[in-house]
Amino acid sequence: MLEALRKKIQEIMPQVDGVIALRRVGKGTAPHLFLPGDDLSELALSPQFPLPTPVRIIQAKYPDKRFAVVVRGCDERQLVEMAKRRQIFLDKLTMIGVACTKEQAEYCRCEMPFPKQVDIGETVEGIPQTFLDDFLAKPREERLAFWKHAFAKCIKCYGCRNICPECFCKECVLEDNLWVTSGTVPPPFPMFHLIRAMHTVGKCVACGECERTCPADIPLTILYKLLKRDVETVFHYYAGADPNEPPLMDSTIFLADMDMLHPPRR
Amino acid sequence: MTPTHASEKPRIGVFVCYCGSNIAATVDVEKVAEYAATLPNVVFTQTNKYTCSDPGQEEIRKAIIEHKLNRVVIAACSPRMHEVTWRRLLQGTGLNPYLLQVANIREHVSWVHQDRGEATQKAKELVAAAVERVPLHEPLEPRQVKIAPSTLIVGGGIAGIQAALDIANAGYHVYLVEKQPSIGGNMAKLDKTFPTLDCAQCILAPKMVDAGRHENITLFSYSEVVSVEGHVGQFRVRIKRKPRYVKEDVCTGCGLCTQACVLKDRIPSEFEMGMGKRGAAYIPFPQAVPLKAIIDAEHCLLLTRGKCSMKCVKACGPGAIDFKQQEEYVEVEVGTIILATGFELYDMSALPQYGYGRYDNVLDGLQFERLCNASGPTEGRIVTKDGRVPESIAFLHCIGSRDENTNPYCSQLCCMHNLKLAHLAREKTHAKVYQFYIDIRAGGKGYEEFYKRVQHEGIHFIRGKGSEVIQDGDKLIVRAEDTLLGKVVEVPVDMVVLAIGMVPPKDIENVARIFNINRSRDGFFMEAHPKLRPAETNVEGVFLAGACQGPKDIPATVAHASAAAAQALSLMSRGQATIEPIIAEVIAEKCSACGECIVACPFKAIRMDEEARHAYVVSAMCKGCGTCVAACPSKSIKMAHFTDQQLIAEIEGILGRMSEYELA
Amino acid sequence: MSSPESNVQQPPYEPKIIGFLCNWCSYAGADLAGTSRLSYPPNIRIVRVQCSGRVSPELVLKAFHEGADGVIVLGCHIGDCHYIDGNHRTSKRIPMLRQLLAYAGIEPDRLRLEWVSAAEGERFATIVKEFTETVRELGPIKRVMVTG
Numbered sequence A: 001m002l003e004a005l006r007k008k009i010q011e012i013m014p015q016v017d018g019v020i021a022l023r024r025v026g027k028g029t030a031p032h033l034f035l036p037g038d039d040l041s042e043l044a045l046s047p048q049f050p051l052p053t054p055v056r057i058i059q060a061k062y063p064d065k066r067f068a069v070v071v072r073g074c075d076e077r078q079l080v081e082m083a084k085r086r087q088i089f090l091d092k093l094t095m096i097g098v099a100c101t102k103e104q105a106e107y108c109r110c111e112m113p114f115p116k117q118v119d120i121g122e123t124v125e126g127i128p129q130t131f132l133d134d135f136l137a138k139p140r141e142e143r144l145a146f147w148k149h150a151f152a153k154c155i156k157c158y159g160c161r162n163i164c165p166e167c168f169c170k171e172c173v174l175e176d177n178l179w180v181t182s183g184t185v186p187p188p189f190p191m192f193h194l195i196r197a198m199h200t201v202g203k204c205v206a207c208g209e210c211e212r213t214c215p216a217d218i219p220l221t222i223l224y225k226l227l228k229r230d231v232e233t234v235f236h237y238y239a240g241a242d243p244n245e246p247p248l249m250d251s252t253i254f255l256a257d258m259d260m261l262h263p264p265r266r
Numbered sequence B: 001m002t003p004t005h006a007s008e009k010p011r012i013g014v015f016v017c018y019c020g021s022n023i024a025a026t027v028d029v030e031k032v033a034e035y036a037a038t039l040p041n042v043v044f045t046q047t048n049k050y051t052c053s054d055p056g057q058e059e060i061r062k063a064i065i066e067h068k069l070n071r072v073v074i075a076a077c078s079p080r081m082h083e084v085t086w087r088r089l090l091q092g093t094g095l096n097p098y099l100l101q102v103a104n105i106r107e108h109v110s111w112v113h114q115d116r117g118e119a120t121q122k123a124k125e126l127v128a129a130a131v132e133r134v135p136l137h138e139p140l141e142p143r144q145v146k147i148a149p150s151t152l153i154v155g156g157g158i159a160g161i162q163a164a165l166d167i168a169n170a171g172y173h174v175y176l177v178e179k180q181p182s183i184g185g186n187m188a189k190l191d192k193t194f195p196t197l198d199c200a201q202c203i204l205a206p207k208m209v210d211a212g213r214h215e216n217i218t219l220f221s222y223s224e225v226v227s228v229e230g231h232v233g234q235f236r237v238r239i240k241r242k243p244r245y246v247k248e249d250v251c252t253g254c255g256l257c258t259q260a261c262v263l264k265d266r267i268p269s270e271f272e273m274g275m276g277k278r279g280a281a282y283i284p285f286p287q288a289v290p291l292k293a294i295i296d297a298e299h300c301l302l303l304t305r306g307k308c309s310m311k312c313v314k315a316c317g318p319g320a321i322d323f324k325q326q327e328e329y330v331e332v333e334v335g336t337i338i339l340a341t342g343f344e345l346y347d348m349s350a351l352p353q354y355g356y357g358r359y360d361n362v363l364d365g366l367q368f369e370r371l372c373n374a375s376g377p378t379e380g381r382i383v384t385k386d387g388r389v390p391e392s393i394a395f396l397h398c399i400g401s402r403d404e405n406t407n408p409y410c411s412q413l414c415c416m417h418n419l420k421l422a423h424l425a426r427e428k429t430h431a432k433v434y435q436f437y438i439d440i441r442a443g444g445k446g447y448e449e450f451y452k453r454v455q456h457e458g459i460h461f462i463r464g465k466g467s468e469v470i471q472d473g474d475k476l477i478v479r480a481e482d483t484l485l486g487k488v489v490e491v492p493v494d495m496v497v498l499a500i501g502m503v504p505p506k507d508i509e510n511v512a513r514i515f516n517i518n519r520s521r522d523g524f525f526m527e528a529h530p531k532l533r534p535a536e537t538n539v540e541g542v543f544l545a546g547a548c549q550g551p552k553d554i555p556a557t558v559a560h561a562s563a564a565a566a567q568a569l570s571l572m573s574r575g576q577a578t579i580e581p582i583i584a585e586v587i588a589e590k591c592s593a594c595g596e597c598i599v600a601c602p603f604k605a606i607r608m609d610e611e612a613r614h615a616y617v618v619s620a621m622c623k624g625c626g627t628c629v630a631a632c633p634s635k636s637i638k639m640a641h642f643t644d645q646q647l648i649a650e651i652e653g654i655l656g657r658m659s660e661y662e663l664a
Numbered sequence C: 001m002s003s004p005e006s007n008v009q010q011p012p013y014e015p016k017i018i019g020f021l022c023n024w025c026s027y028a029g030a031d032l033a034g035t036s037r038l039s040y041p042p043n044i045r046i047v048r049v050q051c052s053g054r055v056s057p058e059l060v061l062k063a064f065h066e067g068a069d070g071v072i073v074l075g076c077h078i079g080d081c082h083y084i085d086g087n088h089r090t091s092k093r094i095p096m097l098r099q100l101l102a103y104a105g106i107e108p109d110r111l112r113l114e115w116v117s118a119a120e121g122e123r124f125a126t127i128v129k130e131f132t133e134t135v136r137e138l139g140p141i142k143r144v145m146v147t148g
């Protein structure tokens, strides 16, 4: 797969000013901007490290240049949601779509481990999100206890927010004393985490990066994925599917019948 | 919480109102005032018998001056009642009117709770909330905008024409935009008008001509508004002029091209409601304004197939025909807007049981008007499609009205027009005439009298809504349940006329979107208040005239149109309007340019500075709803007078005291 | 919460309810309930906003955090919003927040969204009665959240 990707990059390089991809650094991988003529031997593929944030930063710095980026399914969907919010300029970006492998998909518990256009790799099926139903099968008190326990471990490092490509705000409400009492760790349940969860609605593509980053192992994406599922089933809004669709929560789409959204009854 | 201008320590005065006994009967007003005196920053408290009365206001005025108050809390009735009064009072003392907070202890307390203890406690908390909030209030300055001395009128029916003439005669300029090739609207198609039976054209045509010739009216016929930007006083309007393929300034309206057109009398005429025919080159009707020919691009052989002998071009003396014409766009700036887009008939495809469009002799009211009209397709003879004089005619009421499956509302004038048409039928033929009705609604000056008169003209009234029309040879059978007899009747007739309900034009949704106005549940445009502001909309400077707001007969349409014109005129003659300063503002340094707010704003009032990468609010377009504020993830928008800080202070004020109560 | 050790007599639990009402329909509807002298429990404290579209999920969460046992958001019926479609946004924000509360183990019924027109004083009073009872049954917010 890496070989195929290398070839593809070589093919595209003459048409662009650089290619954003992952590169092997020591034992790990990191985002890298490959320039024309650069050695591609350290090119890497990984289920980790979202590339949209580097793309945003690079595009902001070189607004007139044209770049290509290697995208997994989650990268592509994030880029689309960010483009809707003017953080990415799709017209100056070429995407090289990579389908993740079965192992990678399992590692991420990814529901859709491929981009819309696959240039490299074989598409594999997504992982069913049955753990969400398992979670919802717990009675409410247990869910509450689960989160009280989980959030009590939060050290307020902002890692989840920092890694999330969709969290590009210049000033974050989570750092504003008006909304989240500052100076207390863990942050008082549940302002911090519920505000952040609301901010993922219609944006989060479930890349899982926040959760992987969290030093306290808080399973954040359970909340985000449940909300994502509602947004998909009730509003038929698939984050990252269509760059021309306005951001869901601000659009004029409305819930005609409030009973269309059923919170779990137990 | 710190006051916004930090230099000035808040000095709050709290005034608690007895409202006679309206509040005092359930709330211990003195206790509330005593309690208020213990709250932070409160330097003065007072109770008043009637805070809104002149003596009540005078006491507040004196207190503000004597005690150097810089914030005022009034605990009284709903702010929806007197907030404006008291703001004016503050202004009179030199205090900014927005440094006031009203606690509603009447509608939300004394009138709805009985227990004196509970009511007093709730009143205390609401006062405490206001005392927490008011130090955060900022002085706000109302904004002034200039009103350009011109009006856009959309729709050239009788409503649009009336409004245009009123405004033009007052010396202001009007741009009248009509989507059809001629103005006149539905009234132009009528033969006689109830209840006086004067001829529709005779009273309409002079007004059409006046509108066409007036020096203060620019008429854009065969045109549509495509976009509107700006706000009251300065709307920028983009108008699309569809090609007529005839130069308006050259055409003399002689009609020679219409005679010459190779498709002459081959295309159903819209004006004749399909009852008559026209050519591809045509003049909609003899009294059309502008009286100019038009070439119908959908049918013209040259325009559709690229080949034609072009007899029209040869026939035209002045050489007005121009097949190269293109769509044109015109931009105008106006201070006010009047919408007068009228109505259409209900789309009968949902009611196939009446055979409309299927049986030759099932007509709608407007088609029958054309049959009666001396300049109509039959020169005023009422005849069936195959030329027979009908021996019997049935008029069916309430088709596509007053029915949960179509339109629940009453179209208001179909009863009257059916009576009128029945009268015309009796006058012009010896036909037996039936009316199938649910009940007759003849509310209007001279209407009941007209109904009485028609009753004596030998017309058979069958009380029951026609449910079905069946073709049986030459005859049409009308089926209905006669509710007086309690049985189903079947009446064979030669012609059926349906009083089809009035509905908004098909493109109304688009028009509503362009002008940012609401529609009521019936689909027509929504007025600002159903009783007190029937010609205004929720968008300042945009008014409604005629049937676009709901079914109306001509007298009501004209009155409504003149009301809209008067509203527009009063704005323009003032030359300036004041806009509430309660608007949103983007805090540029915090903004990440994500544009969520732009999508969220119902008024398209937010733009993006792409260079500087931040959003900004076009203040004159902002209505102050605060939707953007809630949308912004990083809370980079500040909503004047409803800031997050202010609302949170209010919540803290309430909940802080509630827990005190719990502990007490 | 009452601890077994302390002998301090706790007053019976009275739910604290914050109502965010839009100025044009719902606040007017609440006023009408007053003008019509309809009675309802005194637990609700009304905070006036211009449009229900102003009510951000953050504000609702903040009200809970400050100790509200229930929060009710009332706006104009869909199609009647004074600001055309400000309430279309509300119709997604508040129900989605209810979902989130439920997922987090907090009773979603502590938060309610309804449309109340200026003419629906009676409906306002009924909803407030119902909601007060619901929140009374759910008990203090302190059971599920850290407040203050």
Ligand SMILES: Cc1cc2nc3c(=O)[nH]c(=O)nc-3n(C[C@H](O)[C@H](O)[C@H](O)COP(=O)(O)OP(=O)(O)OC[C@H]3O[C@@H](n4cnc5c(N)ncnc54)[C@H](O)[C@@H]3O)c2cc1C
Residues within 6 Å of the ligand: B154, B155, B156, B157, B158, B159, B160, B177, B178, B179, B180, B183, B184, B185, B186, B187, B190, B192, B193, B194, B195, B223, B224, B225, B340, B341, B342, B343, B344, B364, B365, B366, B369, B413, B417, B420, B505, B507, B511, B545, B546, B547, B548, B552, B553, B554, B555, B557
């Ligand atoms: C069968 C019948 C008989 C009637 N008889 C009588 C009677 O005897 N007496 C009586 O008092 N009333 C009668 N009426 C009612 C009368 O027709 C209406 O009161 C009157 O036409 C309303 O005028 P208007 O200008 O509001 O609307 P309309 O007459 O509908 O005019 C609207 C105009 O706006 C134009 N328009 C629409 N949309 C746009 C757009 N987007 N852009 C530009 N232009 C647009 C249309 O082309 C039209 O010219 C009758 C109605 C019917 C159906």
Ligand code: SF4
Residues within 6 Å of the ligand: A161, A166, A167, A168, A169, A171, A172, A173, A174, A195, A196, A199, B633, B634
């Ligand atoms: S949590 Fe919310 S405010 Fe903070 S960066 Fe993410 S989206 Fe922005």
Ligand code: SF4
Residues within 6 Å of the ligand: A160, A163, A164, A165, A166, A200, A203, A204, A205, A206, A207, A208, A209, A210, A211, A221, A224
């Ligand atoms: S899973 Fe986490 S990091 Fe990924 S998009 Fe969603 S919130 Fe952001």
Ligand code: SF4
Residues within 6 Å of the ligand: B583, B584, B600, B601, B602, B603, B604, B605, B606, B617, B621, B622, B623, B624, B625, B626, B627, B628, B629
């Ligand atoms: S307050 Fe309302 S009208 Fe004003 S900019 Fe924000 S969303 Fe638009």
Ligand code: SF4
Residues within 6 Å of the ligand: B586, B587, B590, B591, B592, B593, B594, B595, B596, B597, B598, B614, B615, B631, B632, B633, B634, B635, B636, B637
């Ligand atoms: S929503 Fe907030 S951050 Fe985004 S563009 Fe608007 S003001 Fe800026």
Ligand code: FES
Residues within 6 Å of the ligand: C022, C023, C024, C025, C026, C050, C051, C052, C053, C074, C075, C076, C080, C081, C082, C083, C086, C087
């Ligand atoms: S004004 Fe009532 S919901 Fe918008």
